[in-house]
Amino acid sequence: MDAIVAENLTKRYKTVQALDGVSFSVRDGEVFALLGPNGAGKSTTVRVLTTLTRPDSGRAFVGGEDVVAHPNRVRHTIGYVAQDSGVDWEATGRENMLLQGRIHGMAGAPLKKRVEELLELIGLTDAADRIARGYSGGMKRRLDVAIGLVHKPRVLFLDEPTTGLDPEARAAMWVEVERLTRQESLTILLTTHYLEEADRLAERVAIVSRGKIVVEGTPEALKAGLRGESVSVELRETDGRLQEAVQVVEQVDGAGEVHLEGQVVRARVPNGAQAIPSILLALEGRGFPVVAVTTARPSLDDVYLHYTGRDFTAEDTEHTPAAQGWGH
Amino acid sequence: MPQVLRHTGWMVVRQARNLMREPIWIAVMIIQPLIWLLLYGQLFSRVPTLRGGASSYVEFLTPGIVCMNAFFGGTWSGMAMINDLDRHVVDRFLAAPASRLAIVLSQVVRAGITAVLQAIILLLVGLALGVRVHGGALGWLVVLAASALLAMVFSGFSNGIALLLRRAASMIATANFVGLPLMFLSSILLSTALMPGWISSIARFNPVNWGVHAARNAVVTGGDWGTSAEFLLFLVVATAVTSAFATWTFRSYQRSI
Numbered sequence: 293m294d295a296i297v298a299e300n301l302t303k304r305y306k307t308v309q310a311l312d313g314v315s316f317s318v319r320d321g322e323v324f325a326l327l328g329p330n331g332a333g334k335s336t337t338v339r340v341l342t343t344l345t346r347p348d349s350g351r352a353f354v355g356g357e358d359v360v361a362h363p364n365r366v367r368h369t370i371g372y373v374a375q376d377s378g379v380d381w382e383a384t385g386r387e388n389m390l391l392q393g394r395i396h397g398m399a400g401a402p403l404k405k406r407v408e409e410l411l412e413l414i415g416l417t418d419a420a421d422r423i424a425r426g427y428s429g430g431m432k433r434r435l436d437v438a439i440g441l442v443h444k445p446r447v448l449f450l451d452e453p454t455t456g457l458d459p460e461a462r463a464a465m466w467v468e469v470e471r472l473t474r475q476e477s478l479t480i481l482l483t484t485h486y487l488e489e490a491d492r493l494a495e496r497v498a499i500v501s502r503g504k505i506v507v508e509g510t511p512e513a514l515k516a517g518l519r520g521e522s523v524s525v526e527l528r529e530t531d532g533r534l535q536e537a538v539q540v541v542e543q544v545d546g547a548g549e550v551h552l553e554g555q556v557v558r559a560r561v562p563n564g565a566q567a568i569p570s571i572l573l574a575l576e577g578r579g580f581p582v583v584a585v586t587t588a589r590p591s592l593d594d595v596y597l598h599y600t601g602r603d604f605t606a607e608d609t610e611h612t613p614a615a616q617g618w619g620h
Numbered sequence: 621m622p623q624v625l626r627h628t629g630w631m632v633v634r635q636a637r638n639l640m641r642e643p644i645w646i647a648v649m650i651i652q653p654l655i656w657l658l659l660y661g662q663l664f665s666r667v668p669t670l671r672g673g674a675s676s677y678v679e680f681l682t683p684g685i686v687c688m689n690a691f692f693g694g695t696w697s698g699m700a701m702i703n704d705l706d707r708h709v710v711d712r713f714l715a716a717p718a719s720r721l722a723i724v725l726s727q728v729v730r731a732g733i734t735a736v737l738q739a740i741i742l743l744l745v746g747l748a749l750g751v752r753v754h755g756g757a758l759g760w761l762v763v764l765a766a767s768a769l770l771a772m773v774f775s776g777f778s779n780g781i782a783l784l785l786r787r788a789a790s791m792i793a794t795a796n797f798v799g800l801p802l803m804f805l806s807s808i809l810l811s812t813a814l815m816p817g818w819i820s821s822i823a824r825f826n827p828v829n830w831g832v833h834a835a836r837n838a839v840v841t842g843g844d845w846g847t848s849a850e851f852l853l854f855l856v857v858a859t860a861v862t863s864a865f866a867t868w869t870f871r872s873y874q875r876s877i
Binding site for chain 2: 339342343344345364367368370372374376377378379380381382383387391392394395396397423439
C-alpha cells in the first residue's frame with residue numbers, strides 16, 4: 293500500500309465546505325506537494341491525515357493504518373510540522389525535542405543520541421540549550437522540523453513550512469528539506485501556496501482548489517501538458533480599453549486562455565516566435581501602444597490558471613487580505 | 621507505570637520548569653500571599669471578635685490565606701492552557717501519541733503542587749509570627765491537603781473554561797468574576813458566626829469554605845478531625861467533577877479543530 297492514501301475526503305466547518313471529495317495517494321519515499329491558495333483545503337487535508345480532525349466522510353490511510361479507526365497507530369508513524377509553529381517558547385530546543393521523543397516512547401541514551409544527531413543535521417547544535425523564545429523565525433521553524441523527526445517517522449507532514457519566513461530563511465529551509473529527504477528516507481507531504489516551492493521540492497504536485505484536487509502529476513508533466521508557450525504583452529495607457537485588447541488578441545489564430553494581469557495581456561500560443569508578429573500587428577492596428585513583449589515556457593501559474601480557470605495570485609489574496617506576495 | 625501517569629509527570633515537569641524560568645512569577649508567587657497575610661493580619665488585628673476562638677488574628681488568618689492563595693492560583697491556572705493553545709503546543713501533542721488525559725490533568729496537578737509549596741512558605745512565615753499549628757504534624761498535612769485540593773478544584777474549572785473560551789481576555793474576566801465573590805462568601809477573613817445569615821448559608825456550598833474549615837480546624841482547634849476529613853472528601857469529589865468538566869471541554873476543543 294502507498295504511504296498515504298486519501299479517498300474522497302469531505303469535511304464541512306459550519307458554512308464552509310473545506311474538503312469536497314479529496315483523493316490522492318503518495319508513494320513510499322516520495323515528496324508530494326499539495327499546492328493551492330489559502331483556504332483551498334490543504335491544511336484541513338493535513339489535519340485529517342494527522343488524526344487531528346475526523347473527516348465527515350471518505351477514508352484515509354497513512355503508513356497502511358486507517359486514520360479514523362486507528363489514530364494512535366498513525367500517530368506513531370508520522371511527524372507533523374504544523375502551519376503554526378508548535379515550539380514551546382519557554383523551553384530550550386533540546387528540551388522541546390526530548391519531551392517529544394518521550395511522548396513517542398523513546399528514552400535514555402538512544403533518545404539523547406537521536407536528539408544530538410538531529411540538532412547537528414538541522415544546524416541548531418549551538419543554540420540547543422538556549423530558550424526557544426530567543427530563536428529567529430527560521431530557527432523556530434527548523435526546530436519544528438527537528439521535533440517532528442525525533443522518533444524517526446516514516447511519513448512527515450510539512451504544512452506551509454516556509455510561510456512567514458523571509459526569502460533568505462525560505463531558501464535555507466528548502467536546502468534543509470532537500471537534505472532531509474536524502475538522509476532520512478522519508479515520505480513527505482508538503483503543502484504550500486508558493487508555486488516555486490512545489491516546483492523545486494516536490495516530485496509530484498496536486499493542485500487543490502476549493503476543497504478539490506483539480507489535477508496532479510510531476511511539475512514537468514503538468515507544464516508539458518500545456519502545449520506551447522505563454523506570451524505577455526504589456527500595454528501603455530489604454531483609456532479603459534483593456535477588455536477590447538483582450539478581444540483583439542483572442543481573434544489571433546492559435547491564441548488561447550487570453551486574460552489580463554494589470555496592464556499585461558497574457559495568452560497561450562502553440563509557438564511564441566510565430567504568434568508574436570500577428571499579435572503585435574493586430575494590437576497596433578487597433579491603436580494599442582505596446583511597451584514590451586515576453587514569451588515564456590509554461591509555469592505552474594499557467595497550469596493553475598489552465599485547470600482552475602482562476603488566477604493564482606488573485607485567488608490567494610482574495611482569501612488573505614494581508615497575504616504576502618509570492619515572487620516569481 | 622500507566623501511560624497517563626508517565627505523560628502527566630513529564631508535562632508537569634515541563635510546566636514547572638517553564639514557570640521556574642520566570643523570576644517575576646516566582647517573586648509574585650512567594651511575595652503576594654505574604655502581603656495578604658501581613659496586611660490583613662495587621663488591618664484586623666485589633667478586632668478581637670473576628671478571630672473566632674483563635675489565640676491571635678494571625679493564627680485565625682493564616683489557614684484562610686493559605687486557602688485563598690490556593691484557590692486564586694487554581695482560578696488562574698487556565699492561562700497556561702490558553703498559552704499552550706495559542707502556541708499550538710496542544711495541537712502538536714495531539715498529533716503525537718500523547719495521553720489526552722495527561723494534557724489536561726498535568727495542568728491540574730501542577731496547580732496543586734504550586735499551592736502546596738506556597739502553603740509551606742505561608743505556614744513557616746506564620747510560625748515566625750507566633751502562629752501555632754495546634755493539630756501538629758497531622759494538622760500540617762490537613763492544611764497542605766486542603767490547599768492542594770482547593771487549587772485542583774479551581775484549576776479543573778479554570779482549564780475547562782480556558783478550553784471552552786480559548787481567549788486570554790475571556791479567561792481573565794471569568795477568573796475575576798469567580799474569584800472575589802467566592803472569597804467574600806467564605807470565612808477566609810472572618811468567622812462564619814459573624815456573617816449575615818444569608819451569606820453564611822451560601823458559604824456552606826462554597827468549596828473555598830470547605831477548604832478553609834478543614835485547614836482552620838487543623839491549625840486553630842487541633843481537633844475535630846472528622847469534620848476536616850469530611851470537608852476534604854467534599855473537595856476530592858469537587859476535584860473529580862471539575863477535572864471531568866475540563867476533560868469534557870478538551871474533547872469539545874478536539875472536535876472543533
